[in-house]
Amino acid sequence: MNVIVAENLCKSFGSFKAVDRITFEVPQGEIFGFLGANGAGKTTAIRMFCGLSKPTSGKGSVAGFDIWKQPEQIKANIGYLSQKFALYEDLKVWENIRLYAGIYSVPAKEIGPKTDEILHRLGFTSERNTLVSELPLGWKQKLSFSVAVVHDPRIVFLDEPTSGVDPVTRRQFWELIYDAADRGITVFVTTHYMDEAEYCNRVSIMVDGKIEALDTPKKLKEQFEAKNMDEVFHQLARKARRNGA
Amino acid sequence: MRCFTSWPARPGATELNMKQFKAFIRKEFYHIFRDPLTMAILFLLPILMLTLFGFAITTEVRNTKIAVYDPSKDAGTMAILNRMEASEFFEITRELSSPDDIESVFRQGRIGLLVVFSERFYENLVHTGEAQIQLLADGSDPNNASVVVNYATAIIAASQQELISRTGGAMPYQITPEVKLLYNPQMKGAYNFVPGVMGMIMMLICAMMTSVSIAREKELGTMEVLLVSPMKPIYVILAKAVPYFFMSVINLTTILLLSVFVLDVPIAGSLFWLIILSLIFIFVSLSLGILISSVVDKQLVALLISGMVLMLPVILLSGMMFPLENMPWLLRALSEIIPAKWFIMAVKKIMIKGLSYSSITRELLILGSMAVVLIAVSLKRFKTRLE
Amino acid sequence: MKGIVAQNISRKFGRVEALRNVSFEVNQGELFGIIGPDGAGKTTLFRILTTLLLADSGAGEVDGFDIVKDFRKIRQRVGYMPGRFSLYQDLTVEENLKIFATVFNTTIEENYGLIRDIYEQIEPFKKRRAGALSGGMKQKLALCCALIHKPTVLFLDEPTTGVDPISRRDLWEMLVKLKKEQITILVSTPYMDEAGLCDRIALMQHGRLLKIETPAGLAKQFTDALWAVRSLSMSKLLTDLRRHPQVETCYAFGDAHHVTLKAGLLKPEELAAYLAGLGHSDIGVEPITATVEDCFMNLAANKIEL
Known part of the structure; x- marks a missing residue:
């Protein structure tokens, strides 16, 4: 079953085609890497998938809901995490979890066990009553991720989640991503670290609003006769004509 | 790329360089002209405020509906009522036939003032030298009520004069009530508000806009780059003050033109001294803005501080809206350090009363020393580093 | 004379120790990288060296000038590009460049040679407001502005x-070119893979410098055996490797897992056999040289034990 379906999806701003007829599908439980240079149209596309903006033309659905007609249902069934943590620094760890569980309307009696489960999974059991502002940066990042999937959404969107994070935490963060994928949560992730592209089941590379390549990292490397994903990315993104947009 | 081995010294890099300074002033004008909100605050707000205060929120009373209970209906009461009817302030809408109606008239709420004459009014006046008029005003709006009563008293007093002359001035009865509105014979609200709005707008533009725009440089990080440059940061700040100084002068002109030609408030005294006074006040406000910007790093905080610390006292404690005489001593003492209070006082003297410059020496001295102290403090507080 | 000298610089913010006894030297014309994650103290260190902040203790020199006493002289000769985009968003590309040229008492023409390569890339957008540029373009403009006065230290x-x-690659190519102009460059980054282009790097975490070395020297000092291990099922591989008694650490590194071993007795074939026994296929085990990231994780782990 596909969690994201995009069919000839377009988004224009005036004469500028930010997203130009993209077509792809993401099955449930997949870790999908969404790569592209700055200005290639990634952010615009993600905004459409999150129900934050309407496409100019084309069809699409996220978690089974139509992106034209059901943006509100989409928002209730997805998780979202960007580089900026959405945690409240002046609240305790468990208060943040409870808050987000409330926001995503997790039933009241499930919030308690859910909180324990998250704390246990992160190894934070002793930090339950710590203020978020006192946590190290990497821990906050991991907590933000758990909070973004507190309602077990069908899909979670991660926008450069590991930017600036130290190498060890970055890897622990990816282990959380694997863990979520194992539980059936689809992960849609953008990153500027090309080694992280290797961790994805499939990777798409966007150039000038179009998806120029989409396959497993292994096949992409074969196709472009490249040593690693970094080379694949450079071969494709170098072709970009629109720059500075 | 070419190679260079020697690094040319840049002579005079730390001194104020006019070219740098001019470039920065130009940059500041770009910021102002490219931001619609700033433009609106600079040019529309003064006009809006002046019109609002001048016309809408006015203490002026026109066409107040009055009711009359006149059991005498003689020459005396007629003289007074005719005068009231003739004035633009009053309109007699009801004549009561019995004193029992008095309360119900007010309950209906359509009446601003009730005039009750005693019986045999003129007769009593001529023979005993004593006649009574009762003025009843709607006290639910005390400000309005007192203004209305003032008008009525003034008209009654004038009528008395007339009656005296009619009887040949032989009677010793009259007490002429003092008309307090010496410098504002028509009791126009704009007379009070023009100086107040001038003070407010100068404060707003100079202090608030300057502090916000300096805080913006800190917030966006450009200040960080400018600090790590040969340009002395204080010139960056001074360059900010220049455009806002010009804007204030333009605004001063607009306000004066508006008040003379639209609100009919003439400049009674010396225009020269009014301008000198305003310039000093602009300097005070600018240095206040710079002082605020030396303590804050965020635009929003600058805005809040200017709003709370500068604008509120200007509105509440400068005597612009509420008379200072009636305030508790603590507030009165506090008002002494509000620059706008002194400015507004002096503007009233020069512009409204038409007094000579010698009458405002005290205000000029106080504002002048405030400017010197504030500029000194903000220069001293100014940091060459981030903290 | 050194380009930059830092001696035992410490700085606290409240209770947080942002920098603890940081010392290093950068030669003139050297490209020196400070590599570390967010919160390592990089920005504080930069602000102290650019005379924007005062250190609690320690001393420093830039181009032979004291960072406290001679701050005005330093400000005349260095170029500084802060972490966040710090140009006027409401001014055009050209206007920004002009204003910064004026700040440094120079003109765009005077030093055009230095910025030509970079400026030519953004010139088509010179009438555009800086706020409307993409991330990469903004950084190029900021670099032009920082270079406009031919700084001796960047x-x-x-x-x-x-x-x-x-x-990112474009930017690093520019830095390598600038180095040829004898400009001393101190650059910080959280991306470990960028370290390879520096002459020397300092690895930084929690306000401390873990190591100062050349990228090649760093790899040489990594004495533990390091293997890249692959199989078809990478996530199962991670758990299985960590369960092996001889495995010290195991981290995902793109298309392979990097494994360090406790004692050097295990042979690659033995590990492959162990994995085959657990049902893995297409197994690859090969000894590799350490990347900067391997070294960083190794050093960071050791420091924590200290």
Whole structure:
């Protein structure tokens, strides 16, 4: 079953085609890497998938809901995490979890066990009553991720989640991503670290609003006769004509 | 790329360089002209405020509906009522036939003032030298009520004069009530508000806009780059003050033109001294803005501080809206350090009363020393580093 | 004379120790990288060296000038690009460049040679407001502004953060060119893979410098055996490797897992056999040289034990 379906999806701003007829599908439980240079149209596309903006033309659905007609249902069934943590620094760890569980309307009696489960999974059991502002940066990042999937959404969107994070935490963060994928949560992730592209089941590379390549990292490397994903990315993104947009 | 081995010294890099300074002033004008909100605050707000205060929120009373209970209906009461009817302030809408109606008239709420004459009014006046008029005003709006009563008293007093002359001035009865509105014979609200709005707008533009725009440089990080440059940061700040100084002068002109030609408030005294006074006040406000910007790093905080610390006292404690005489001593003492209070006082003297410059020496001295102290403090507080 | 000298610099913010006894030297004309994650103290270090902040203790020199006493002289000769985009967003590309040229008492023409390569890339957008540029373009403009006065020392605080890999590579190519002009460059980055282009790097975490070395020297000092291990099922591989009694650490590194071993007795074939026994296929085990990231994780782990 596909969690994201995009069919000839377009988004224009005036004469500028930010997203130009993209077509792809993401099955449930997949870790999908969404790569592209700055200005290639990634952010615009993600905004459409999150129900934050309407496409100019084309069809699409996220978690089974139509992106034209059901943006509100989409928002209730997805998780979202960007580089900026959405945690409240002046609240305790468990208060943040409870808050987000409330926001995503997790039933009241499930919030308690859910909180324990998250704390246990992160190894934070002793930090339950710590203020978020006192946590190290990497821990906050991991907590933000758990909070973004507190309602077990069908899909979670991660926008450069590991930017600036130290190498060890970055890897622990990816282990959380694997863990979520194992539980059936689809992960849609953008990153500027090309080694992280290797961790994805499939990777798409966007150039000038179009998806120029989409396959497993292994096949992409074969196709472009490249040593690693970094080379694949450079071969494709170098072709970009629109720059500075 | 070419190679260079020697690094040319840049002579005079730390001194104020006019070219740098001019470039920065130009940059500041770009910021102002490219931001619609700033433009609106600079040019529309003064006009809006002046019109609002001048016309809408006015203490002026026109066409107040009055009711009359006149059991005498003689020459005396007629003289007074005719005068009231003739004035633009009053309109007699009801004549009561019995004193029992008095309360119900007010309950209906359509009446601003009730005039009750005693019986045999003129007769009593001529023979005993004593006649009574009762003025009843709607006290639910005390400000309005007192203004209305003032008008009525003034008209009654004038009528008395007339009656005296009619009887040949032989009677010793009259007490002429003092008309307090010496410098504002028509009791126009704009007379009070023009100086107040001038003070407010100068404060707003100079202090608030300057502090916000300096805080913006800190917030966006450009200040960080400018600090790590040969340009002395204080010139960056001074360059900010220049455009806002010009804007204030333009605004001063607009306000004066508006008040003379639209609100009919003439400049009674010396225009020269009014301008000198305003310039000093602009300097005070600018240095206040710079002082605020030396303590804050965020635009929003600058805005809040200017709003709370500068604008509120200007509105509440400068005597612009509420008379200072009636305030508790603590507030009165506090008002002494509000620059706008002194400015507004002096503007009233020069512009409204038409007094000579010698009458405002005290205000000029106080504002002048405030400017010197504030500029000194903000220069001293100014940091060459981030903290 | 050294380009930059830092001696035992410490700085606290409240209870947080942002820098603890940081010492290093950068030679003139050297490209020196400070590599570390967010919160390591990189920005504080940059601000102290660019005379924006005062250290609690310690001393420093830039181009032979004291960072406290001679701050005005330092400000005349260095170029500084802060971490976040710090140009006027409401001014055009050209206007920004002009204003910064004026700040440094120079003109765009005077030093055009230095910025030509970079400026030519943004010139088509010179009438555009800086706020409307893409991340990569903004960084190029900021670099032009920082170079406009031919600085002798260039401080670049995280110039590549949030910038896509293409623009990152462009930027590093520019830095290598600038180095040839004898400009001393201190650059910080959280991306470990960028370290290879520096002459020397300092690895930084929690306000401390873990190591100062050349990128090649760093790899040489990594004495533990390091293997890259692959199989078809990478996530199962991670758990299985960590369960092996001889495995010290195991981290995902793109298409392979990097494994360090406790004692050097295990042979690659033995590990492959162990994995085959657990049902893995297409197994690859090969000894490799350490990357900067391997070294960083290794050093960071050791420091924590200290």
